[in-house]
Amino acid sequence: MQQLQQISEATDFILSKTKLHPTIGMILGSGLGGLADELENATVIPYNQIPHFAKSEAEGHANELVIGEMEGKVVVAMKGRFHYYEGYTLDEVTFPVRVMKALGVESVLITNACGAINTSFKPGELMIITDHINLAANNPLIGPNNDALGTRFPDLSQAYNAELRQIALKVGKEQGTELQQGVYAWWTGPAYETPAEIRMIRIMGADTVGMSTVPEVIVAAHAKLRVLGISCLTNMACGILDQPLNHEEVIEVAGQVRTKFTRLVKGILKEI
Numbered sequence: 001m002q003q004l005q006q007i008s009e010a011t012d013f014i015l016s017k018t019k020l021h022p023t024i025g026m027i028l029g030s031g032l033g034g035l036a037d038e039l040e041n042a043t044v045i046p047y048n049q050i051p052h053f054a055k056s057e058a059e060g061h062a063n064e065l066v067i068g069e070m071e072g073k074v075v076v077a078m079k080g081r082f083h084y085y086e087g088y089t090l091d092e093v094t095f096p097v098r099v100m101k102a103l104g105v106e107s108v109l110i111t112n113a114c115g116a117i118n119t120s121f122k123p124g125e126l127m128i129i130t131d132h133i134n135l136a137a138n139n140p141l142i143g144p145n146n147d148a149l150g151t152r153f154p155d156l157s158q159a160y161n162a163e164l165r166q167i168a169l170k171v172g173k174e175q176g177t178e179l180q181q182g183v184y185a186w187w188t189g190p191a192y193e194t195p196a197e198i199r200m201i202r203i204m205g206a207d208t209v210g211m212s213t214v215p216e217v218i219v220a221a222h223a224k225l226r227v228l229g230i231s232c233l234t235n236m237a238c239g240i241l242d243q244p245l246n247h248e249e250v251i252e253v254a255g256q257v258r259t260k261f262t263r264l265v266k267g268i269l270k271e272i
Contacts, residue, residue, distance in 0.1 A: 003146060006095070009051040011102040014076075018043040018067045022076035024269065025100040025108035025225070027216055031255050032111050032232060033079035035262050039068030047080075054082040054092045065096075071269040076100060083212055085189040090140035094219040098149065107164065107226040107272060109265065110217060114210030115192075115237035117202050118182060123236065124257055126264065127180040128168050129160050129229030132214050133206050136188045140215045141222060150222035159221045164228040164272070171267035177260055182207030184231060186214035198237045209237055228268070232257055 015021075020041070028035055036042075047053040047063045055063050062079035069075070082093045100108060116123065145152040165181075172179040185201050187193055189211035193201065201209055208231050220227045234252075 003091075003098075004148060006052040007098045007102050010053065010095070010099045013049075013051055014045060014065065014067070014099070014103065017045055020067050020069070020074045021104050022067055022074045022100070023104060023106050024073050024075045024272065025097075025105040026075060026077040027081050027096070027108065027110045028077060028079055029081065029112035029212060029232070031113055031234075031252075032258070032261060033062050034258050035265060036064070036066040036077040036079045038262060038266070039066055039070050039075060039077065042066050042068030052095060054088050054095070056080045056082050057086055071266050073269050073272065075269070076103060076105065081212055081216070083189065084136065084138070084215065085211055090138060090215050093215050094140045097216050097219045097223065097225070101223040101225060105225065107161070107228070108220050109228050109230065109268075110213055110220070111230045111232065112184075112210045112213045113234045114184065114208045114231045115235050116208055116233045117185075117198060117237045118180075118207040119236075121180055121182075121207065121233050123233055125178065125180055125233045126172075126257065126261060127182050127208060127231040127233060128165050129184045129213075129231060130165065130181050131160060131183045132217065133183060133185040133201075133204055134214050135201070136186055136214070140219050150224065154218075154222045156218070156221055159217050159227060160229050161226040164226055164268075167271045168228060168230070168264070168268050171271060172264060175263060175267060177264055180207075180233070184213060184229065185209045187211055193237060208233065230261075230264075232261065
């Protein structure tokens with residue numbers, strides 16, 4: 001009951017700030033938050049004003065919830081997310097997804113900046129997520145289940161909605177933007193993976209690796225939301241190239257693909 005009350009309090013507060021009722025949600029990862037600036041008739045709410053919302057300390061995360069219109073759709077967008085590696089519980093990390101559902105969201109676009117393991121991928125490309133591997137040995141649904149929020153044992157075989165993926169691929173082709181497709185592996189961070197760990201993850205079948213997304217996708221599936229996952233490939237993962245990794249590079253490359261990313265998302269929204 002406490003979880004339902006917290007969701008209700010956050011939802012009521014957000015709705016008190018806007019007359020818009022979103023049907024599309026967005027979680028914008030490192031360096032990708034600028035897309036929210038494209039929303040029209042927007043209301044901006046700092047996370048620290050919303051009951052029970054956490055605050056990201058990660059660079060490239062603005063800590064703002066933006067509600068507005070884009071391509072004829074009403075959108076609620078998170079400029080920045082909360083990470084498990086920051087010390088938050090997975091309930092806190094995924095709480096905004098619960099609130100999006102309560103606001104009336106039906107489909108959610110979940111993005112991230114990540115490292116490429118597949119050597120045919122290149123930094124600066126975008127990848128449509130087809131599936132994921134949870135390497136964190138944790139799950140946001142562990143603990144008592146509230147049947148009002150979802151079933152005890154949710155099916156993840158279609159966690160990444162096939163129809164939304166096909167729409168994204170169609171839009172990308174029409175725009176002349178080559179989109180990769182692949183499996184995303186969740187690594188808790190905050191330390192980057194070692195070369196040996198990357199070799200292990202490749203053997204497991206992942207094409208990319210990052211420090212977010214999977215918890216939100218699991219909760220979205222639990223809430224029966226349609227999910228489209230898009231990764232911005234900001235670097236080659238550790239050990240593939242003989243060079244150290246740093247977060248500044250992640251932010252820089254994500255910024256470079258902003259125009260391509262924004263055009264793609266707007267095209268997708270037209271088709272949803």
